[in-house]
Amino acid sequence: MLSCREVAARASALIDGELGLAQRLRMRLHLAMCRGCARFVAQLRLATALIALAGGEEPGQDPSRLAAILDRLGHPEGGDGT
Amino acid sequence: MSPAEEAALVRRLAAGDGEAFALVWRRHNAAMVRVATGILGNRASAEEVAQDSWIAVMRAIGDFRGDCSLAGWIFTILVNTARNRAAREGRMVSFEETDGPDGLADAFDGRGRWRRMPALWEELTPERIVAGRSVLAHVEAAIAALPPGQRAVIVLRAQVGLEAREVCEILGISEGNMRVMLHRARLAVRAALERIA
Structure with a gap:
């Protein structure tokens, strides 16, 4: 049987669906019997979901930066191969 | 798209x-x-x-x-x-990460069992996460504190959603290395959440 340390090391692979059938079953078996690891994997799943959420929005994106780029594109400076 | x-x-x-x-x-x-x-x-x-x-x-x-x-x-x-x-500016940036702490070094005893059982995060509910920005702000701060490689992997793979192959090509790292970094970055975010759960 996998140790808790081994389960923790493979937790991301489990979440990402990268484990083969045998490995997945060994993980499931451990998780069914070990509350600590079940909680750990749930925590890592939450962390994974929140990481994706954190990238979803960025308040304070300054529209003037967009304008500055459009401005530079409209007036290409010489010497850089345009 | x-x-x-x-x-x-x-x-x-x-x-x-x-x-x-x-x-x-x-x-x-x-x-x-x-x-x-x-x-x-x-x-x-x-x-x-x-x-x-x-x-x-x-x-x-x-x-x-x-x-x-x-x-x-x-x-x-x-x-x-x-x-x-x-x-x-005289700085060499390498994304490759071979060895390093993964935040769980002391979490297990000699037989590989949890020294201290992970807590049930009863306070960290989806409602609370949606209600306030504080949880996401914690996550963002944890990501900002990651080493450059882990941070780049997290943004490119988990946030922008690039294919694993593309992330590896852009950063010049192996796929195995990318998976290690992704795992470590998640562990770091989990540790940050543990402090507020």
């Missing part, structure tokens, strides 16, 4: 369609600044690098052949621009 939609978008960009540019800029600029900040270590330089990258993207868009995704191509330019600037 389907390949056909992406091809249409690229054609609009190549034709100088400002609306198409604004769309792509809004979609990627924040993530570009985050990756560049990880590489350069400061936000002001990162903003400049992002802007220079956009100029390079728009000047070269006619050469984009769709061998990779548009996002992958844009982030290739961004990472190269940021690395070049870091090199000019």
Whole structure:
């Protein structure tokens, strides 16, 4: 049987669906019997979901930066191969 | 975005369609600044690098052949621009991570069992996460504190959603290394959440 340390090391692979059938079953078996690891994997799943959420929005994106780029594109400076 | 939609978008960009540019800029600029900040270590330089990258993207868009995704191509330019600037400032940036702490070094006893059982995060409910920005702010701070490689992997793979293969090519790392970094980054975010749960 996998140790808790081994389960923790493979937790991301489990979440990402990268484990083969045998490995997945060994993980499931451990998780069914070990509350600590079940909680750990749930925590890592939450962390994974929140990481994706954190990238979803960025308040304070300054529209003037967009304008500055459009401005530079409209007036290409010489010497850089345009 | 389907390949056909992406091809249409690229054609609009190549034709100088400002609306198409604004769309792509809004979609990627924040993530570009985050990756560049990880590489350069400061936000002001990162903003400049992002802007220079956009100029390079728009000047070269006619050469984009769709061998990779548009996002992958844009982030290739961004990472190269940021690395070049870091090199000019005398900093060598390597994304490869071989050994390092994963935050769980002391979590297990000699037989590989939890020393202290992970807590049930009863307070960290989806409602609370949706209700306030504080939880996400914690996550963002934890990501900002990651080493450059982990930060780049997190943004490119988990946030921008690039294919694993593209992330590895852009950063010059192996797929195995990328998975290790992704795991370590998640462990770091989990540890940050543990402090507020």
